[in-house]
Amino acid sequence: MSVTENQAHGEDREASRRSLEGLALGDAFGERWFPLFRDREQAFADIRARRAPQEPEWHWTDDTAMALAIHQVLERFGTIDQERLAACFALTFDADPGRGYGSGMHDLLPLLLETPEEWRVQAPLLFDGGSLGNGAAMRVAPLGAWFAADLAEAARQAELSARVTHAHPEGVAGAVAVAIASALSVRGELTVRAVADQTPQSTVRDGLLRAAELPAETEPWKAADILGSGQRIRADDTVPFAVWTAARHPDDLEGALWSTAEGFGDVDTTCAITGGIVAAHTGTGGVPASWLARREALPGR
Numbered sequence: 001m002s003v004t005e006n007q008a009h010g011e012d013r014e015a016s017r018r019s020l021e022g023l024a025l026g027d028a029f030g031e032r033w034f035p036l037f038r039d040r041e042q043a044f045a046d047i048r049a050r051r052a053p054q055e056p057e058w059h060w061t062d063d064t065a066m067a068l069a070i071h072q073v074l075e076r077f078g079t080i081d082q083e084r085l086a087a088c089f090a091l092t093f094d095a096d097p098g099r100g101y102g103s104g105m106h107d108l109l110p111l112l113l114e115t116p117e118e119w120r121v122q123a124p125l126l127f128d129g130g131s132l133g134n135g136a137a138m139r140v141a142p143l144g145a146w147f148a149a150d151l152a153e154a155a156r157q158a159e160l161s162a163r164v165t166h167a168h169p170e171g172v173a174g175a176v177a178v179a180i181a182s183a184l185s186v187r188g189e190l191t192v193r194a195v196a197d198q199t200p201q202s203t204v205r206d207g208l209l210r211a212a213e214l215p216a217e218t219e220p221w222k223a224a225d226i227l228g229s230g231q232r233i234r235a236d237d238t239v240p241f242a243v244w245t246a247a248r249h250p251d252d253l254e255g256a257l258w259s260t261a262e263g264f265g266d267v268d269t270t271c272a273i274t275g276g277i278v279a280a281h282t283g284t285g286g287v288p289a290s291w292l293a294r295r296e297a298l299p300g301r
């Protein structure tokens with residue numbers, strides 16, 4: 001794609017980079033609340049008291065690894081070339097498979113290393129009809145920010161990015177919803193209702209419509225109870241809650257991440273989604289410097 005065509009799509013490289021930084025921060029922050037690092041009671045008390053994890057290094061996980069691959073393809077080609085993206089996912093996985101990838105990716109990505117074009121055959125075979133997991137949603141916020149000027153294009157590119165690994169319509173809908181949320185965030189127009197309006201018919205969309213009806217004063221743990229917070233690792237029990245907390249704190253990345261952490265569940269992924277959406281607008285400058293110092297650096301900067 002030529003530079004002119006990129007500009008016609010109104011690419012927003014700065015917003016995309018902000019989103020990527022916020023996604024990685026959310027991922028690394030969220031990962032700290034898993035029982036591997038502190039028991040549930042301690043995690044609950046720390047989150048309620050807004051006591052940040054004190055470990056000197058917060059490592060990011062598969063959410064960020066895959067978001068980096070998407071961002072790299074956009075930086076190089078200005079569009080989602082699915083073969084290139086499949087190759088990029090496979091190479092990223094091969095370089096560091098211990099980032100907490102789900103079982104579907106452990107099956108799929110090694111197959112794509114030599115023959116990336118095989119995604120067309122292999123992705124729909126996962127889980128008997130394609131993955132409806134939250135993996136396509138967790139990595140896509142920087143893409144939504146990139147195409148913020150054109151919501152239809154953001155949705156189209158999100159679908160292209162999802163299908164490489166998540167062929168099930170629910171997996172795709174989760175990615176479209178998060179990309180739209182990120183694009184709306186860049187534009188200062190983020191509401192849960194607006195995200196639902198641009199999301200294809202799906203249980204993800206049903207969840208967003210439920211989220212849009214929650215009273216503003218609803219506590220995050222209660223919203224997580226109603227909407228799900230990724231315990232089933234499905235797009236439809238992850239995306240509505242993460243979009244809801246983002247829309248609750250559109251100008252406050254730190255507040256958004258604390259609220260999301262209160263929901264527990266698949267907390268690295270919910271925080272990665274929320275962080276990517278909110279930071280597309282705010283950047284990471286408003287969070288405590290100690291958080292940024294602890295978060296594992298991203299390659300390339």
Ligand SMILES: [Mg+2]
Pocket residue numbers: 061062063099100268269
């Ligand atoms: Mg993860």
